[in-house]
Amino acid sequence: MSGTNGARLPRARYMSFPFRMGPDGAAVSNRLDHIREQVEQVLFTSPGERVFRPEFGFGAQRHVFEPNAGPLWAAAQNQLYASLAEALAGEVDPRSIRIEAGAAPGAPEVLLLHISYVIAALQKEESHSFEI
DSSP: OBOTTSOBOOOOOEEOSSOOEETTEEOEEOHHHHHHHHHHHHHHSOTTSSTTOTTOOOOGGGGTTSOOSHHHHHHHHHHHHHHHHHHTTTTBOGGGOEEEEEEETTEEEEEEEEEEEEETTTTEEEEEEEEO
16 A cells, blocks of 8 residues: 555554563554454453453353353354454454354364454455364
8 A cells, every 4th residue: 555655554553462562562463363363352251351341252261161062052153243243343244254163073072163254344254263
């Protein structure tokens, strides 16, 4: 992207999550990594953990000892969709969010979440898998 005088404008940079400091200051992420990091924040933050946003988060750790079966997967998909649609508003088209939940192949004790979405401004699809 160029400015009016032909100079390149700086690319957007975001503070990385988890937050960390390096010799040059706070670690930064590009836009695509930042959105993935937001997805991780939703997954691993429990509702009630944030004082000013008590409804924020999915709380993946609370599912660790739940039975890994269809009813859990359906509930997880619905709750996760709502949390992601709110957290990613403005970055991701909420109609494009797709969540697949189920047991990992050959590992019935593992809940596998596959999340995909389209970044609205770029019309670029991203996809991530998480094992819980």
